[in-house]
Amino acid sequence: MTRAATSKLGAYAALAGAGVLAALVLGRPELAALAAPFAVLLAAGLSLAHAPEVTGVLELDAERQVEGEAVTAFLELRAHTTAERLELLLDLPDGLRAEGPNPQLVHLHAGERHEVELPLRCDHWGAYLVGDVLLRAQDRLGLLAFEQTLELRRPLKVYPRGEALEKILRPLDTQTFAGNQSPRTRGEGIEFADLRQFVPGDRIRRINWRATARRGEPWVNETHPERNTDVVIFLDTFAEARSGGTSTLDLAVEAAGSLAAHYIGEKDRVGLVAFGGVLNWLTVSSGVVQLYRVLDSLLDAEIFLSYAWKDIDVLPVRTLPPNALVLALTPLLDERSVGALVDLRARGFDLAVIEISPVPFVSAGSGPLDDLAYRLWLLRRDALRSSYLRLGVPVVEWQRDAPLQAALEEVRTFRRHARVTRG
Amino acid sequence: MLVAAGLVEAGVLRAGGHELLLLTLGASALAMLLAGLLLRWSAALAVGIGLLGVQQAIRLELGPDKLDAWTPLVAGGLLLAAELAWWSVEPRVPAWSPPGVGARRPATVLFACVAATVVAAVVVVAAGARVSGGVGLELAGVVAAIGALAVVVWVARRAVG
Numbered sequence: 001m002t003r004a005a006t007s008k009l010g011a012y013a014a015l016a017g018a019g020v021l022a023a024l025v026l027g028r029p030e031l032a033a034l035a036a037p038f039a040v041l042l043a044a045g046l047s048l049a050h051a052p053e054v055t056g057v058l059e060l061d062a063e064r065q066v067e068g069e070a071v072t073a074f075l076e077l078r079a080h081t082t083a084e085r086l087e088l089l090l091d092l093p094d095g096l097r098a099e100g101p102n103p104q105l106v107h108l109h110a111g112e113r114h115e116v117e118l119p120l121r122c123d124h125w126g127a128y129l130v131g132d133v134l135l136r137a138q139d140r141l142g143l144l145a146f147e148q149t150l151e152l153r154r155p156l157k158v159y160p161r162g163e164a165l166e167k168i169l170r171p172l173d174t175q176t177f178a179g180n181q182s183p184r185t186r187g188e189g190i191e192f193a194d195l196r197q198f199v200p201g202d203r204i205r206r207i208n209w210r211a212t213a214r215r216g217e218p219w220v221n222e223t224h225p226e227r228n229t230d231v232v233i234f235l236d237t238f239a240e241a242r243s244g245g246t247s248t249l250d251l252a253v254e255a256a257g258s259l260a261a262h263y264i265g266e267k268d269r270v271g272l273v274a275f276g277g278v279l280n281w282l283t284v285s286s287g288v289v290q291l292y293r294v295l296d297s298l299l300d301a302e303i304f305l306s307y308a309w310k311d312i313d314v315l316p317v318r319t320l321p322p323n324a325l326v327l328a329l330t331p332l333l334d335e336r337s338v339g340a341l342v343d344l345r346a347r348g349f350d351l352a353v354i355e356i357s358p359v360p361f362v363s364a365g366s367g368p369l370d371d372l373a374y375r376l377w378l379l380r381r382d383a384l385r386s387s388y389l390r391l392g393v394p395v396v397e398w399q400r401d402a403p404l405q406a407a408l409e410e411v412r413t414f415r416r417h418a419r420v421t422r423g
Numbered sequence: 424m425l426v427a428a429g430l431v432e433a434g435v436l437r438a439g440g441h442e443l444l445l446l447t448l449g450a451s452a453l454a455m456l457l458a459g460l461l462l463r464w465s466a467a468l469a470v471g472i473g474l475l476g477v478q479q480a481i482r483l484e485l486g487p488d489k490l491d492a493w494t495p496l497v498a499g500g501l502l503l504a505a506e507l508a509w510w511s512v513e514p515r516v517p518a519w520s521p522p523g524v525g526a527r528r529p530a531t532v533l534f535a536c537v538a539a540t541v542v543a544a545v546v547v548v549a550a551g552a553r554v555s556g557g558v559g560l561e562l563a564g565v566v567a568a569i570g571a572l573a574v575v576v577w578v579a580r581r582a583v584g
Contacts, residue, residue: 006509006513007465007466007509008465008509008513010469011465011466011468011469011472011505011509012505013576014469014473015469015472015473015476015505016572017572018473018476019476020568020571020572021568022476022480023568024564024565024568026480026483026484028480028483028484029490029546029547029549029550029551030479030483030490030491030494030547030550031476031479031480031483032546032550032568033494033495033498033543033544033546033547033550034476034479034494034497034498034501034543035476036498036539036542036543036546037498037499037501037502037535037536037538037539037540037542037543038502038505039571039572040538040539040542041502041535041539043574084527085527085528107523107527138513140531141531141535142509142510142513
């Protein structure tokens with residue numbers, strides 16, 4: 001525990017010294033009597049002062065929580081020596097907020113245990129280390145100040161609160177593994193596709209008896225096989241637009257979490273590419289474990305300023321499996337990610353772009369020049385969107401107050417009707 | 424501020440003359456204390472308390488030679504003013520505290536002031552003892568004063584460490 005003299009100690013010493021000297025110079029014992037209390041208080045206070053010895057243990061009632069929910073921190077302090085007027089503060093990172101009294105002022109006797117139960121509200125997603133407890137105490141007469149930091153860190157993962165999606169985008173092609181999707185091809189499955197005439201080799205159980213009776217010759221049911229799909233969530237972490245407590249990256253992470261949860265629930269394989277100043281990827285896989293891997297990777301997503309030019313070649317081949325749907329979540333603010341998405345489309349990937357609109361995060365400015373620049377910027381964004389549409393890439397603008405489901409429906413509509421234009 | 428104002432008023436009322444000078448000194452002391460409290464400035468508080476002491480010293484110097492029997496009460500009041508002033512400016516956070524913890528501090532301050540009054544009374548009584556004077560006794564007083572200051576400095580250095 002560090003200790004330091006308070007301003008009071010120096011002032012009292014000066015007053016005591018000045019009083020004694022004045023008594024000697026003027027020959028008035030009353031002045032020594034005026035100075036004596038300050039000197040005695042100093043001597044007594046400093047003799048009795050000792051640094052408090054306090055140890056502690058911190059526990060959280062959950063290591064994982066969803067944004068907006070609360071966890072409870074249990075802090076147990078044990079004083080090995082008496083601690084007078086001990087101020088304790090659980091230093092919380094941005095994104096967590098104490099809902100109970102923090103800091104607290106306590107008095108601990110030697111050997112006493114003190115338990116603090118502090119509810120914490122998880123305001124923002126992220127991976128946190130909770131448990132820096134700052135202790136500050138003074139001796140009984142306030143002459144010395146003692147400070148100590150107890151590092152009782154416990155990990156806490158706060159996952160983004162996503163939107164429950166009902167219908168999501170289906171990739172154009174399926175994979176070979178079993179899943180919930182019905183491809184256009186026909187094969188063994190339970191999803192009815194069509195009727196055809198019986199050919200030798202067909203199983204008897206596939207005969208459609210009603211159609212056979214009506215036509216007088218054997219007809220069989222054709223079915224779609226049940227297949228899974230591969231989906232790669234492409235998170236643009238080159239740049240973000242931020243206003244107040246939220247940013248385009250926050251929205252992108254929330255959307256990515258929702259999409260990953262829904263696709264994995266449908267037995268699809270999901271991968272993640274965080275394409276930005278720091279490249280981060282997760283190869284496609286399925287299952288609940290993969291969902292947690294994706295969510296944990298999303299918690300690490302942050303904007304790193306980088307001037308290094310990166311294109312899609314820096315990604316390992318395994319991260320982008322053939323026939324995978326690449327769902328890009330991007331504010332379309334950085335040329336490198338814009339170029340990488342065009343490159344992906346040129347390589348034949350099934351690509352859909354959900355533009356996390358930075359427009360609500362930007363104000364137009366006050367002057368006429370500012371207004372002109374703002375309008376030019378909006379026009380350039382429209383032009384960029386048009387260039388993607390010409391390539392056959394659906395681009396939808398998603399704003400922070402709109403449901404993600406609406407943006408996905410827009411993409412689905414585009415994919416249903418869009419044709420690639422040439423020339 | 425009220426305690427300091429009471430000390431100033433008592434000093435002026437009990438003076439045998441030069442009330443204007445004592446009043447000016449007292450007002451300066453109160454002004455410094457007020458500035459220290461408003462600006463949370465410890466040095467101004469020290470100067471203010473020091474000026475209160477100077478006012479008492481001038482009152483004693485301009486007054487009769489006999490010992491002032493009220494000195495222990497003035498010493499207690501001076502320490503009370505100083506304790507309350509530094510309590511007001513010390514850095515603190517708005518912390519929640521369980522009942523009882525907050526009451527310990529006023530009790531400690533009051534105890535310290537009562538003890539200060541007793542210590543000052545002991546000094547005044549010792550000063551009033553009939554001991555034959557001389558250079559030797561004067562020298563002993565100087566050595567004792569220096570020794571007392573040295574003890575305070577030594578304890579402070581050891582405590583701050």
